[in-house]
Amino acid sequence: MRNTGYYSQFGGAFIPEILVPTFDELETAYLQAKDDPAFWAEYLELMSTYSCRATPITRLDNLSEELGGASIYVKREDLNHTGAHKVNNVMGQGLLTKRMGKTRVIAETGAGQHGVATATMAAKFGFDCTIYMGAHDVARQRPNVFWMEQMGAEVIAVTEGSQTLKDAINEAFRDWVTNMDNTHYALGTACGPHPFPEMVSWFQSVIGTEARAQMLERTGKLPSKVYACVGGGSNAMGLFSGFMDDDGVELVGVEAGGRGRGTGQHAARLAYDDATIGVAQGYKTFFLQDRDGQMQDTHSVSAGLDYVGVSPILSHLHETKRVRFEAANDNEVVAAMQTTVRREGLIPALESSHAFAQAYLEAPKLSKDDNILINMSGRADKDIFTVADAIEDPKWREFIINKAKGYQQGINQ
Amino acid sequence: MSHYLTKLETSITAAQEKKDLLLMTHIVLGYPNFDDSLRVVEDMVEAGVDLMELQIPFSEPMADGPVILKANSEALKGGATVEQSFELAERITKAFDIPFLFMTYYNILFCSGVEKFVERCDNIGIQGCIVPDLPPAEGLTYLEAMKKHELAPVHIFTPNTPASRMRFLSDNSAGFIYSVARKGVTGKDTAFNDEIGEYLTKCRNATDLPLAVGFGVKSKEDVDFLRGKADIAVVGSETIRVMEREGVSGVKPFIQTLVA
Numbered sequence: 001m002r003n004t005g006y007y008s009q010f011g012g013a014f015i016p017e018i019l020v021p022t023f024d025e026l027e028t029a030y031l032q033a034k035d036d037p038a039f040w041a042e043y044l045e046l047m048s049t050y051s052c053r054a055t056p057i058t059r060l061d062n063l064s065e066e067l068g069g070a071s072i073y074v075k076r077e078d079l080n081h082t083g084a085h086k087v088n089n090v091m092g093q094g095l096l097t098k099r100m101g102k103t104r105v106i107a108e109t110g111a112g113q114h115g116v117a118t119a120t121m122a123a124k125f126g127f128d129c130t131i132y133m134g135a136h137d138v139a140r141q142r143p144n145v146f147w148m149e150q151m152g153a154e155v156i157a158v159t160e161g162s163q164t165l166k167d168a169i170n171e172a173f174r175d176w177v178t179n180m181d182n183t184h185y186a187l188g189t190a191c192g193p194h195p196f197p198e199m200v201s202w203f204q205s206v207i208g209t210e211a212r213a214q215m216l217e218r219t220g221k222l223p224s225k226v227y228a229c230v231g232g233g234s235n236a237m238g239l240f241s242g243f244m245d246d247d248g249v250e251l252v253g254v255e256a257g258g259r260g261r262g263t264g265q266h267a268a269r270l271a272y273d274d275a276t277i278g279v280a281q282g283y284k285t286f287f288l289q290d291r292d293g294q295m296q297d298t299h300s301v302s303a304g305l306d307y308v309g310v311s312p313i314l315s316h317l318h319e320t321k322r323v324r325f326e327a328a329n330d331n332e333v334v335a336a337m338q339t340t341v342r343r344e345g346l347i348p349a350l351e352s353s354h355a356f357a358q359a360y361l362e363a364p365k366l367s368k369d370d371n372i373l374i375n376m377s378g379r380a381d382k383d384i385f386t387v388a389d390a391i392e393d394p395k396w397r398e399f400i401i402n403k404a405k406g407y408q409q410g411i412n413q
Numbered sequence: 414m415s416h417y418l419t420k421l422e423t424s425i426t427a428a429q430e431k432k433d434l435l436l437m438t439h440i441v442l443g444y445p446n447f448d449d450s451l452r453v454v455e456d457m458v459e460a461g462v463d464l465m466e467l468q469i470p471f472s473e474p475m476a477d478g479p480v481i482l483k484a485n486s487e488a489l490k491g492g493a494t495v496e497q498s499f500e501l502a503e504r505i506t507k508a509f510d511i512p513f514l515f516m517t518y519y520n521i522l523f524c525s526g527v528e529k530f531v532e533r534c535d536n537i538g539i540q541g542c543i544v545p546d547l548p549p550a551e552g553l554t555y556l557e558a559m560k561k562h563e564l565a566p567v568h569i570f571t572p573n574t575p576a577s578r579m580r581f582l583s584d585n586s587a588g589f590i591y592s593v594a595r596k597g598v599t600g601k602d603t604a605f606n607d608e609i610g611e612y613l614t615k616c617r618n619a620t621d622l623p624l625a626v627g628f629g630v631k632s633k634e635d636v637d638f639l640r641g642k643a644d645i646a647v648v649g650s651e652t653i654r655v656m657e658r659e660g661v662s663g664v665k666p667f668i669q670t671l672v673a
Contacts (some may be wrong), residue, residue, distance in 0.1 A: 004550060014519055014546045016476045018571040018596060020578065161472065161484060173475050178597035180573070280473045280522045282546070290496045293524030294472040 005194025008319060010312035013193035014282050016173075027195045029100050030276035034178065034202065039095065048117045050124070051081040053088075054210045057218060057373070061272070062343045063360070070224065070366035072359060073373045074346065075239065084349065084378030085207060085235045086117040088408040090186055091097055092203035094121040097184040105184040108172045110137055110165035110218060110231065111304030113378055114143025114188030119153035121186070129153040132171040136163035137303045144382050165231075166305045169281050189232025193282035196311050201237040208242020209374060219371050225250040225362065228375040229354040230268070231304050233378035235312030240323065246262065250324060252362075254315060254354040256300035257327030265299035268327035270312045270318045277315075285312045301330040301386065302350035304378075322366045334390045336360055340363035349378035349385065352388040416622060421464075421540040421565040421588035424512045425623045425644065427461050434640045435463035437625055438575070438673055439516065439649040441484035442467050443493030446570045447501050449661050457652075459508045460668035464645070466543060467505070469498040469517035474633075476545040478600035480650040492510030497520055514567065516543040516586075522555065531558035535595050541565030541588045542617060549585040556585060567591050567625075579619030589623040589645060594630070600650030602631025605638040613642045636671050 005011045015023055033039040047053040056079070060072040090107075097105055105127045108254040117133040122129035131148055135157040138145055148155050161167035169192070176185045190200045204253055215223050215352050226243055228236035230253040243249040258266030267288070269275040275286040275406030288296045290309045298305040317323040328336070333350060336357035340346050352375065359374045366372065380387060388396035428435055438457050455536070457465065470488040474481065506513050515534060522530045522544065535543065541564055547555060549568065558567040560649050565588025570579050574596060583590060592613065594603045616624055626639050627647030636646045648671065655667045 012551055013548070014551055016545050016595065017548065017569040017582070018573055020548065021573050021575065027635070040528065121519050161486060166473065170473055174598045177476070180599075182597070276524075279523050279546075280518075281475070284523075289520070291524065291526070293520035294489060 003138060005198055006134070007313050007316035009277070009316040010285050012284050013283070014279050014280075014390075016177055018177050019180065022176070023193065025100065029096050030199050032324070033096060033099065033391070041112035041290075043092055043095060043205070047088065051087050052079050053206065054214070055079045057211060057214045058346070060344050062337070064363070065224070065282065066343070067203070067360060067363045068336050069364040069368070071219070071221065071248065071368070072105040072363055072373045073371060074376045075207060075213065075373060077207060077235065077375060077377050078346075078348065078379035082113065082117045082120050083381060084113040084380070085204060086114040087186060088206055088238065089188065089200050089203045090114070090117040090121045093186040095127050097127065100181055100184060102184045104130075104179065105186050105374050106130045106172050106175050106183055106187055107186045108165060108168035109133050109188065110168070110306060111302065111349070112137065112148070112306060112382055112408060113154070114142040115153070116144050118186050118188070119148040119151040119413070122153060123151045125267050129171065130175065131155045131177070131298070132158055132168040134163040134165060134168050135159045137165070140386060141382055142248070142308060143384070150281040162296070164303070166281065166295060166309070171391055173282070177316060184255060185237050189234040190237045190283070190313060191281065191283060191309055197283070197311055200239060201313060202331050204238025205241040205337060207235065207238035207375065208240060211239060211244075215371065215373060221371070222246050223373040224248070224366060224370040225252055226373045227252045227355040227359045229256060229305060229377060230255050230270075230310060230314060230355070231307050231351060233314045235375055238312060239309060239375040244322070249328050251317070251322060253323050253325045254358040255280055255289050255325060255327045256305035256354060257329035257332070258299040260329045261327070262294075266327065266329075267298040267300045267306050267308070269308075270315065270325035271327035274411070281309060283309070285309050285315045301333060301390065304349070304351040305354065328354045332357045334387065337387065338391065344374065347380045348376050349380045350383045353379045368369050391407050414464060416584060417560060417563070417589045419565040419587045419635050420538065421512050421624065422462040423513075424540070425464070425589060429644065431592055434636065434643065436461065436636070436650055436668070437464045437466060437645050437647045438462050438668065439466040439468060439647065441470055441481060441488055441653070442482040442498040443470055443488035443491060444500055445487065447493070447497060450501060451504065453656065453660050453664050454505050454509065457668055458511060458663035460665045461672045462511065462668060464514070466511045466514050466516040466649075467498070468497040469495060469515055469521050471518040471521055472635060474518060476598060478598035478650065480653050482598040482655055495525060499537060502539060503537035512540045513538070514541040514642055515539050519544050519547040520563070521613060527554045528558045531555065531562055531564065532665060534564060539564070541567050541571075543567045543591060544637070545569060545610070549582065565589070570619070571622060572596060572612050576615060577617050581614065581621060583620035584652070587596055589625050590616065591647070592624055592626045593628040594626055595628055597628070599628060601629060603635070605635050633673065
């Protein structure tokens with residue numbers, strides 16, 4: 001029987017029978033690509049000419065000084081084309097799609113970053129493209145929807161269930177079971193049935209490989225701790241994979257604490273005690289579910305972390321204690337973002353700001369000799385509406401009201 | 414491993430002595446509520462249905478299309494629990510003398526404890542299970558428990574399934590094989606034509622279990638097409654549509670037109 005991708009008890013491939021040959025085909029294409037040095041060379045060439053790789057690391061000079069502990073470094077995944085780490089995975093899967101001779105890609109998206117990245121890849125490679133996005137997320141991430149549509153993708157607002165990321169994943173699978181012959185499902189995170197967790201982590205490992213070498217070159221040693229936010233877990237897997245064998249480097253995953261522990265309104269699967277092991281969306285991991293196994297509603301200020309499950313590889317690393325999981329709540333996240341914008345001129349996405357919030361809590365407790373590294377998985381351009389609301393900016397409000405008035409007058413003419 | 418004989422297969426064989434094509438229908442337990450679920454079962458049995466799938470609602474029914482998806486989420490919104498599903502299923506199996514199966518997703522079994530779930534199926538007279546997101550390779554505990562209790566694990570053949578895989582699935586099944594007539598999810602139209610005839614011949618050659626055919630079966634014409642090509646016609650989403658359009662009382666006349 002083939003290896004179905006287990007990480008201790010987590011992972012597997014719980015897929016409808018109709019997709020079994022499709023997954024066999026995908027796994028074969030993935031393994032062949034992985035064994036082919038020319039594939040990785042082509043991938044790196046593409047990423048360096050299309051998406052600003054290698055992304056730099058930046059030292060937060062002001063905040064390192066002010067917080068008074070460790071030197072804080074940031075891996076700048078926000079400088080990727082499309083503004084987030086998502087493109088690392090998508091371009092890799094785009095090359096695989098070409099290898100498999102398929103002509104259409106579909107994807108789910110939460111925050112919209114993976115949707116934009118997939119639409120970009122489809123435009124570049126000439127694929128047809130359909131993006132599934134929870135109606136709730138379409139409402140809060142209009143700027144990303146706008147760009148997806150400009151790039152020729154069809155964006156379908158999913159009105160089922162909680163209308164967020166998990167529901168978009170279900171709809172993408174429903175499309176795939178119909179159209180698998182010409183369609184590849186470019187799953188956006190290190191979740192789902194095997195080989196997705198492993199394959200997505202492989203493409204994202206470019207982050208950790210670069211970051212490790214950059215920290216050594218820049219500081220002469222490895223960081224004491226590295227921080228990444230965790231939704232599905234792809235940026236975290238990408239960063240952590242570079243340091244997995246370095247026992248002295250503590251790996252810290254930061255989940256969405258939402259309205260906090262005990263509120264039932266969060267997306268902390270591993271940092272809090274609310275999640276239990278289950279099987280959904282094709283894989284086994286910790287899910288936020290009730291005793292019957294029904295998935296529960298999650299909450300986060302950041303659409304990209306608002307998800308019921310988590311990478312099976314991270315559940316495994318949680319159990320072995322290789323990765324420590326924490327959660328940052330909505331208020332802490334918005335505050336950390338504002339601090340970073342004001343003091344350093346960097347604009348981390350709300351997702352990434354979870355990692356910043358936790359790092360800012362811990363940096364003062366470390367010594368001046370310590371270095372820590374935060375993965376800035378994306379930039380916040382897309383979050384401007386959410387952030388403006390969260391900080392209740394009166395000028396933004398006035399701008400939107402006037403803009404709306406202008407549109408209404410236009411319609412009335 | 415070859416499949417073992419179950420009460421389900423024996424019942425099917427016996428029923429086939431009177432009819433050339435059996436009819437299996439599907440309901441989602443708790444949709445629109447548990448009382449109506451019971452009424453619909455009663456009407457279906459009276460209308461001449463030969464066996465039934467009772468779906469335990471799940472929040473992420475990945476293989477189901479819009480009609481059954483909505484029925485799942487409405488049932489859950491109404492507070493349907495796994496416990497209530499078992500309780501109603503027990504009343505149903507006691508009241509009606511046809512075979513009943515559970516259809517649900519693996520997490521429902523997993524969270525109940527697979528062995529406990531299967532044992533309870535046996536205790537309340539459920540004769541088999543269809544778990545569309547559980548391939549045999551992931552379901553060894555389930556398959557062993559089903560065999561121990563002489564219940565039928567029903568697996569699915571699809572138009573994409575190679576003959577060798579069909580034989581593997583058949584070896585891991587009991588009761589019958591569920592052939593889906595086309596790609597995609599439940600509740601979309603299917604054109605029943607020669608191509609499907611060829612596919613059903615391929616299915617037939619890969620198993621000596623009875624063959625049920627579903628996905629898009631919604632009219633007497635579709636049912637008649639399957640006569641001689643399959644043992645069981647499965648009508649799923651269409652009865653839910655009829656119920657939504659005409660109310661619970663519309664189900665019985667609809668079934669009667671199928672078997673007329």
